[in-house]
Amino acid sequence: MKLLLATRNRKKLAELERILAEHTDVELLGLDDVPEYPEAPETALTFEGNAVAKARDGVRYTGLPCVADDSGIAVDALNGMPGVFSARWSGRHGDDQANVDLMLAQIGDVGDEHRGGAFVCAAALVFPDGTEHVVRGEARGRIIREPKGSNGFGYDPVFVPDGFDVTTAQMSAEQKDAISHRGKAFRLLAKLV
Numbered sequence: 001m002k003l004l005l006a007t008r009n010r011k012k013l014a015e016l017e018r019i020l021a022e023h024t025d026v027e028l029l030g031l032d033d034v035p036e037y038p039e040a041p042e043t044a045l046t047f048e049g050n051a052v053a054k055a056r057d058g059v060r061y062t063g064l065p066c067v068a069d070d071s072g073i074a075v076d077a078l079n080g081m082p083g084v085f086s087a088r089w090s091g092r093h094g095d096d097q098a099n100v101d102l103m104l105a106q107i108g109d110v111g112d113e114h115r116g117g118a119f120v121c122a123a124a125l126v127f128p129d130g131t132e133h134v135v136r137g138e139a140r141g142r143i144i145r146e147p148k149g150s151n152g153f154g155y156d157p158v159f160v161p162d163g164f165d166v167t168t169a170q171m172s173a174e175q176k177d178a179i180s181h182r183g184k185a186f187r188l189l190a191k192l193v
Contacts, residue, residue, distance in 0.1 A: 002027045003036060003193060004084035006058040006068035011153050016067070018177055019186040024193050025113030028062070033095065039063035042070065046083055047122035048134050055126040063128055066136055067189060073155045075103065075143060077110045083120075086154070096154050104158060107143065115143045118167075119159060119181035125189050133192050139168075152176060 003026045005016050013030045020026055031039075040057055050070035051090030072086025078162040082089040082103060090098035107115060116142045126134045140162045147157035149169030156169035163178055168176050177183040 001193070002029060002064055003013040004029050004031075004037075004058045004062055004064040004066040006031060006054045006066055008032055009153075012069075015173070015177065015182060016186050018173065019183055020190050020193070022187075022189050022190070026193055034062050034064070042084065043086060044070075046126070047071065047120055048136070049086060051122045051124040052126070052132065052134060054093075055124040055132070059126045059128055063086070065125065065127045065193075067123060067125050067186075068119050069123040069136060069182065071119065071185075073103070073117055073143075073159065074120050075115075075117040077107045077116075078103070079113055094137065100158055101160040102157055103143075103155070104145065108145075112142075116143070117141065117143050117159070119155070121181040123189050125192055133189065135188040137181040137188065139179055139181040139184070144168050 005013055005028055017028050022030060039059045040099045042051060044050045044053060047070040051068050055066045056070030058068060072083055074080040074083050081103060087093055092098055118138045121137045123135050141160050144158050144160055147156050149167045152169045157167055159168050161168060
């Protein structure tokens with residue numbers, strides 16, 4: 001079966017390919033592998049709302065079953081923000097360094113004991129017959145003051161998951177997949193494919 005992942009993010013595509021390979025035999029395609037279609041902006045105020053909208057669009061324009069996710073970091077001291085705005089927190093979509101720098105500046109005076117947060121991922125699977133599934137995965141941890149590590153992307157260099165002494169950017173792909181928000185959500189979806 002062919003399955004579309006509604007993203008152009010090659011790292012996210014590789015992550016889902018690794019996870020799905022453990023659970024099912026599907027051919028995973030990204031947006032660069034199908035004819036281009038108009039992508040609607042992420043306007044929902046929840047991770048779930050954005051994920052479902054992107055997956056519905058993928059099915060509508062390609063006719064393929066589609067997985068889409070919306071994920072980000074929810075910082076306790078920022079009342080759950082950047083949340084759905086994680087990828088564009090600095091005002092420039094996808095500028096990881098600017099997003100991390102701004103978030104760190106915003107909690108710069110917050111004590112270490114109050115720097116908790118979570119990576120959150122809502123993932124939607126929509127089939128051409130209209131069947132929809134939405135799941136959520138979370139990984140709790142803390143935000144450190146200086147980036148460490150070069151693996152991963154986004155906020156990985158400043159996030160230390162609960163029970164670990166390293167950031168998700170210091171973990172191997174397999175270690176991160178085993179505990180990550182996206183790994184948890186995608187493993188739940190893999191059971192539904």
